[in-house]
Amino acid sequence: MTTLASQTSAGRQETASTPTGISDVVFDFCGVLIDWQCAAALRGHYPDDLVDRICAVDDPYGFFDYEDRMDHGEALADILPDVRNEHGDEIADIFADYIARYDDSLTRIIPGMQALLEDLKTAGYGVWGLTNWSYETFHFAFEKFPSLKRLLDGTVVSGVEKQFKPNAGFYRLALDRFGIADPASSVFFDDTPRNIDGAASVGMHAFLFDDATHARRDLQSLGVRI
Template sequence: MSETIRPEGRPVRHIVFDIGKVLIHYDPNIPFSRLIPDETERREFFDKICTQDWNLEQDRGRDWGEAEALLIEQFPDKAELIRAFRLHWPEMVSHAYDSSVDIMLDLIQQGRDVTMLTNFAADTFRQAREMYPFLKIPRGVTVSGEIGLIKPDLAIYETHVKSFELDPAACLFIDDSQKNVDGAIAAGWQSVLFTDPETLRADLKRLLLN
């Protein structure tokens, strides 16, 4: 069972899903294990060049061309590998988490209000929706790269609430990142940390009783 808070004991009326590592898999190592076979060299590439912080700026809305140019200027000998990050991005989202997707679709079938809130570059999200059509089924989605805000910034939770006319205290947010869960709680939402579908089912059973 995950930790959660329930502001003012408010019943859950809105369920908000994160996407990456909750509904679909994400791992840059999938293509790069082929492009940089040596594990130590590959780890150094991600630690020093195509870092998580660098990638997060695309989630905030930075254009891929600009992002690539910044790194290529610093690491001209790695230009091909830097461009490979976006080129081979579809391989990184290799499969859906079917059990999690089933949970989300079951909630929608029950008539629950389901939306999504995700840190995602705008163009790769469009690609993801074509790869995984179930991402088109919830009532709507807030994509960080489309609005220039990222989790766990308070403003992105406030934007989602305003966009979909939600009651913050009646929102249940599901995310695999503790800092994003904490961000939702700071915004007055209820939130659970996603670890696996079985735990999520138990959390939902407990929290959707009323």
């Protein structure tokens, strides 16, 4: 199978083979199904200027790096000593508190995504989740948004498997778990370009997500009947 890369008119990337029959659609979680906002779990509990620094792209305290380690399967208890050694007790305590109240960072289902999942299910497509997420905090997603648990046929979580996007093996594991024998019969949505590249590397159709309206159009461009 020859893999092709192209840009949609909106500048979103789709990487896949020539469209074939689609049977399954796979979604990332944060930034695609769920609106995750770091600051929402911290604002009102700590000074605004500190929250702004922690949640900035160039965060000097490394919260995103520590979260990545949890997403890759490490336990909070093993990471906290490093936070204390590198940034002191105050920051370590804030990070522990942030993880304990992680559900506060999950602000809503991305507008239009529940309806899209419902339409896909009604039309008979398999609907799945594939996420880089800590095994210690993923439960918050389904506790806060039980409709997602109802609508998804299954979800593969990096922190549980100790495999993660964009590594090709993680996508292959998910395809096997979902019973998808032909990757070209599936579509994957993620808001991170490298994760799109990872899905494309194993033969999945892959779109960079920006909103539900564009996702719906992207699916329809492959012949998905919704």
